[in-house]
Amino acid sequence: MNALLKRLGKASRDGNINELKQLMNEDPTLLDSFDHDVLVREARDNPLHIAASYGHVDFTIEVLRLKPQLAGMPNKEGRLPLHFAAARGHVEVVKLFVNQxxxxxxxxxxxxxxxxxxxxxxxxxxxxxxxxxxxxxxxxxxxxxxxxxxxxxxxxxxxxxxxxxxxxxxxxxxxxxxxxxx
The missing domain is CATH 1.25.40.20 (Ankyrin repeat-containing domain)
Structure with a gap:
């Protein structure tokens, strides 16, 4: 699981949708780990926090399609993915979250x-x-x-x-x- 989460983090940073799809094929419940595993949630930002920080619009769309609840899930500082997109000025990503x-x-x-x-x-x-x-x-x-x-x-x-x-x-x-x- 830890190796999959590392790959998911890298895919989120890179905006790599193909890797995201591959990971979801390997473990269809991977994104659910941010719901159920308190240690995962407390230790790391979810994929939307990371993708929003980098302004990856298409990756954000795909994660929102797969697991829209991640948009409303705060990190350990209480910040939502929207906070990250707003901080970096990623207008299109902000629109995705606000419209959702x-x-x-x-x-x-x-x-x-x-x-x-x-x-x-x-x-x-x-x-x-x-x-x-x-x-x-x-x-x-x-x-x-x-x-x-x-x-x-x-x-x-x-x-x-x-x-x-x-x-x-x-x-x-x-x-x-x-x-x-x-």
């Missing part, structure tokens, strides 16, 4: 252990396109702050992402600005 989940689930179940949502991670990393996409998709994200009570606009300012700062101000929602007494 309904807005309610997306907005309320995507916080990491430290209260960072994918939109926060995108703002921290200056990924304006992702910030805009996520805010447009789920307007109540403007209410969400980090564990330090930072709003999206705070994070965009810190990241020097002027496009996001301007976009958030133009939205006219004072919740973007009013936090921590500023």
């Amino acid at each position: 989940q309904d807005a309610q689930k997306f907005s309320h179940y995507s916080e990491s252990k430290y209260g960072y949502m994918p939109v926060h991670i995108a703002a921290i990393n200056g990924k304006h396109t992702i910030v805009k996409m996520l805010v447009e998709r789920c307007r109540d994200l403007s209410d969400k702050t980090t564990y330090r009570k930072e709003t999206l606009i705070h994070l965009a300012v810190i990241a020097n992402c002027l496009d996001s700062v301007c976009y958030l101000i133009i939205q006219g929602d004072h919740k973007f600005i009013a936090s921590r007494g500023y």
Whole structure:
């Protein structure tokens, strides 16, 4: 099993769909190990975390087809695959995850252990396109702050992402600005 998981990790990093299919032929329950085996889940990111980090759209589509539940499975830091795609600015992968989940689930179940949502991670990393996409998709994200009570606009300012700062101000929602007494 460990050898198969290593091969799965490499296939995820490389975006190798043929290797994924070969692995699934060898062990059709391989992706289920992330559901049932706490040690596997705690020790490593699932294939979607890895593929999302590298922006492998086709690989992500295939894993979502085989095991869509992996998209909602946090890693040991509480991050979903969506956090990884948002951090790296992989727009097409973010779209896959956002379109897969309904807005309610997306907005309320995507916080990491430290209260960072994918939109926060995108703002921290200056990924304006992702910030805009996520805010447009789920307007109540403007209410969400980090564990330090930072709003999206705070994070965009810190990241020097002027496009996001301007976009958030133009939205006219004072919740973007009013936090921590500023």
